Amino acid sequence: MGTIIELFTYDFFVHALWASLFAAVSCGIIGTYVVTRRIVFVSGGITHASFGGIGIGYFLGLNPLLGAAVFAVLSGWGIQLFTQKGKVREDSSIAIWWSLGMAIGIIFIYLAPGYAPNLMSYLFGSILTVSITELWLMTLLSVILMVVFLLFYRTILYVAFDEEFAKTTGLPVNLINYLLISLIAVTIVLNIRVVGIILILSLLTLPQATANLFTKDFKTMMLLSVAFAFAGSFSGLLFSFYIDIPSGASIIFTLVALFGLMKIFKLVKTKLNLQGGR
Template sequence: MFEIFTYPFFINAMITALLASITCGIVGSYIVTKRIVFISGGITHASFGGIGLGYFLGINPIITASIFGVLSAVGIKAVSSNTEVREDSTIGIFWAFGMAIGIIFIYLTPGYAPDLMTYLFGNILTISQADMIYLSVLTVGVIIFFFILFKEILFIAFDENFARTQNVKVDLINYTLIAIVALSIVVNIRIVGIILVISMLTIPQATASILTKNFRTMIFLSIIFGFISSIGGLLISYDLNIPSGASIIFSSVVIFLVVKIFKSIMR
């Protein structure tokens, strides 16, 4: 089966997997540490509205989904911190409303949506050149942002009020981060699909957390575990002819269990 490593489509998939692992490793570590997994789930599903709109307008759904994702991310944060609506209720509203908009637009679009399943379950093997460029730009942006503001991000996540007393631009950094979370989610929808994307941002991090309690190490380990899961998932997907999204998640859970068991034995 190793001859597939020479096929261009597979090399593309591996590059995509590497970029996605880096983005998810960094952003996911922030999501897990800050405990905003549920917000991230809300953003994921809200962005489906953008995918529907993209179909309706006949443009790349990833572009419209990015706009929907960022607007709902900022919306969830703004509504829950400035009004009396509870945060989890706000998330629930955005979550369902985005899905509803998506379904409405898809039904209003003449003909049928040919690769709708791609957005629900993802397919790393059919990723387009445009999506790869988008992912590359995002990955570079995320690396630069976290490299420059690493301390601020960690310290704000740990104690926001204290950071405010130190004159840190807490709101600006928080809103930028939640927008980055949204963009990272949307670009990964193309790879593992709406239903599974949250796992790319949480399972490698959970595995890393078993081994370290240092934020920087957690990021690096998450990237490594994410990449191994992606390649493992790709091979399983190719071998058994099943959707790559599902096999990637399957291998990441296997890695989680192996590390967990290994750690228990070592103790």
């Protein structure tokens, strides 16, 4: 217990703890929309396409996260545009932007002078190296997401469950689509340092899958997703510290284990209820 308390005396651990909280809030909120809307693979396409922005950022000497944010948002818009206006199948559109982003990232990183020392932290995450600036950006994103979902909750709900019905009622479906795809892109980029490009999709889906075991209500699912995401992130952070393994992989492993435990709990509870009803 003393060792755990001592961890809170280190700035890097406190920063990582705050990053876990803000990642849980942002991914819990936007991930619920992603899962409900069934656009998990769209999010995966944006995630990998953002690597192109990281490569361009390195090449131009800019912050790679800035390049990733711009490229991720443009990729999200591109997937939407190709699918709606270009009449390209959604899976094909995702594949186009996914492969384009990865290819551009590899090319520009290769062309950039010197060595890209922090590249692995973008691919696999490094929550212990999250900076104060990144924490403020994650805080701002969490606030923006809460405000957007509070102001447009009913519209977002209609679009998430039945887009065609939302259109017939005159709701601004296209505006909501482009707004939320932009927020998904920014959420992905700002949480790359937590679990990395390779694993970020899990942070957008695993807490939601766990929450979905207990509720079908959209609002309750969001709240539970935030709680499960933070529980998994914090536990994974501690697990990585004691076992001395990469934090990103540890967080995802813990989230999977949490889902498994909750699934077993739900099955046992259901079985006991059935036996008690006899």
